[in-house]
Amino acid sequence: MAVQIVVASIPQTTVVIDDCSLRWLVGDVDPADCLIAYTPKGADSLADSYDNNAAPDNGMADGTYDIASAGDEPDFTTANGWDFNGTSDRLATANNITELNSISDFSVIARCVTHTLAGGDSGLRYIASTEGNSAGTTPFILRLNTGDDKVYGYIGGAGWREAHYDNAILADTSYVVAMKYDGSNITVYRDGIAQTPNPEVGNSGTQNRLSVGYCLPYGGRYWDGYIYAVAVHKPGLTTAQIVLMTMAMNAL
Numbered sequence: 481m482a483v484q485i486v487v488a489s490i491p492q493t494t495v496v497i498d499d500c501s502l503r504w505l506v507g508d509v510d511p512a513d514c515l516i517a518y519t520p521k522g523a524d525s526l527a528d529s530y531d532n533n534a535a536p537d538n539g540m541a542d543g544t545y546d547i548a549s550a551g552d553e554p555d556f557t558t559a560n561g562w563d564f565n566g567t568s569d570r571l572a573t574a575n576n577i578t579e580l581n582s583i584s585d586f587s588v589i590a591r592c593v594t595h596t597l598a599g600g601d602s603g604l605r606y607i608a609s610t611e612g613n614s615a616g617t618t619p620f621i622l623r624l625n626t627g628d629d630k631v632y633g634y635i636g637g638a639g640w641r642e643a644h645y646d647n648a649i650l651a652d653t654s655y656v657v658a659m660k661y662d663g664s665n666i667t668v669y670r671d672g673i674a675q676t677p678n679p680e681v682g683n684s685g686t687q688n689r690l691s692v693g694y695c696l697p698y699g700g701r702y703w704d705g706y707i708y709a710v711a712v713h714k715p716g717l718t719t720a721q722i723v724l725m726t727m728a729m730n731a732l
Contacts, residue, residue: 503517503519503533503728503729504517504533504534504711504713504725504728505537506721506724506725506727506728507717507718507720507721507723507724507725508721509713509717509721511534511537511538511539512538512539513538513713513714513715514534514537514538514711514712514713515534515538515545515577515579515580515712515713515714516532516534516545516573516577516690516710516711516712517532517533517534517709517710517711517712518530518531518532518533518547518692518709518710518711519533519561519708519709519732520556520561520562520707520708520709521558521559521560521561521591521706521708521709521732522558522561522732523556523558523561524558525556526553526556529556529561529562530546530547530548530571531543531546532544532545532546532547534711544575545573545575545577545690546573546574547571547572547573547690547692548571548572548573548574549570549571550570550571550572550689550691550694551568551569551570552565552568552569552570553569553571554569554571554693554707555569560593560706560708561706561707561708561709562692562693562706562707562708563705563706564693564694564702564703564704564705564706564707565702565704566595566596566599566600566605566702566703566704566705567702567704568702569693569694569702569703570691570692570693570694570702571691571692571693572689572690572691572692573689573690574689575689576688576689577610577688577689577690577712579714580610580619580620580712580714581619583619583714584661584662584663585661585662585663585714585715585716586620586660586661586712586713586714586715586716587658587659587660587661587712587713587716587717587722588608588620588622588633588658588659588710588711588712588713589656589657589658589669589710589711589713589717589722589725589726589729590607590608590622590656590657590658590707590708590709590710590711590729591654591655591656591657591707591708591709591729591730591732592607592654592655592657592703592705592706592707592708593652593653593654593655593705593706593708594624594649594651594652594703594704594705595651595652595704595705596626596651596704596705597624597626597629597649597650597651598626599626599704600624600626600701600702600704602701603625603626603627604623604624604625604626604701605623605624605626605701605702605703605704606621606622606623606624606691606693606694606695606701606702606703607622607623607624607657607692607693607703607707607710608620608621608622608690608691608692608693608710608712609621609622609623609690609691609695610688610689610690610691619635619636620633620634620635620636620659620661621633621634621636621695622634622657622658622659623695623701624649624703625644628648629648629649630644630645630646630647630648630649631644631645631649631655631657631668631670632644632645632668633659633660633661633666633667633668634659634666635661635666641666641678642666642678643659643665643666643667643668643675643677643678644668644675645657645668645669645670645675646675647670649670652705654706654708654730655670655671656669656670656671656672656725656726656729656730657669657670658717658722658725658726660716660717660722661716662716665677665678666678667719669719669722669726671726672722672723672726672727674719674722690712692707692710693707708729708732709729709732711725
């Protein structure tokens with residue numbers, strides 16, 4: 481799916497995206513560093529939305545880490561991408577994301593809308609996460625806490641470590657949210673603005689598939705709303721790159 485849009489205009493710089501896969505390489509990101517990039521908003525069909533746009537540009541075979549229904553698939557429209565129902569819709573990769581095993585530098589970023597600020601298993605609604613291994617560990621979670629309406633980023637392994645964005649979000653409002661872990665700090669971003677990093681050191685552990693819209697080890701915790709785009713980078717994006725990636729996602 482080829483597009484051409486201006487995603488950022490700053491002094492002496494205009495970033496133009498000519499191809500869907502290039503959207504996730506703004507800010508001089510090495511193609512090999514983008515593991516996953518789903519772009520359901522603007523996709524031609526639900527099947528097209530499942531494509532990992534990062535491959536084969538990242539050196540992986542085309543189709544590597546494509547996502548699929550993990551039970552009930554979300555509704556889909558070109559205008560809004562994936563529309564999760566909050567009770568059963570879920571997506572996951574077919575294969576384990578081995579590149580995320582025991583790492584200490586990664587980021588996950590997503591553009592999303594929640595239809596509700598209530599409910600969810602344990603008051604939690606998951607945007608994206610990596611499923612736990614047999615010991616139950618989960619290297620990362622990006623989620624909404626419906627108790628305080630804030631976005632949290634977690635790393636797991638030998639104990640949970642977390643950070644959150646201080647300001648609450650609103651229902652039916654589009655946000656680009658991200659978390660970055662660099663081995664020493666977890667930083668949560670909202671619309672390109674970083675919260676003060678939380679010094680934490682965790683063990684990323686090992687995991688199975690990438691889940692979008694829910695988390696298998698915890699019985700669901702389903703997302704209720706749209707997910708327009710999701711990308712995972714290793715090593716994680718810099719703050720400047722997250723700003724540009726936020727612009728790219730908002731330009732969808």
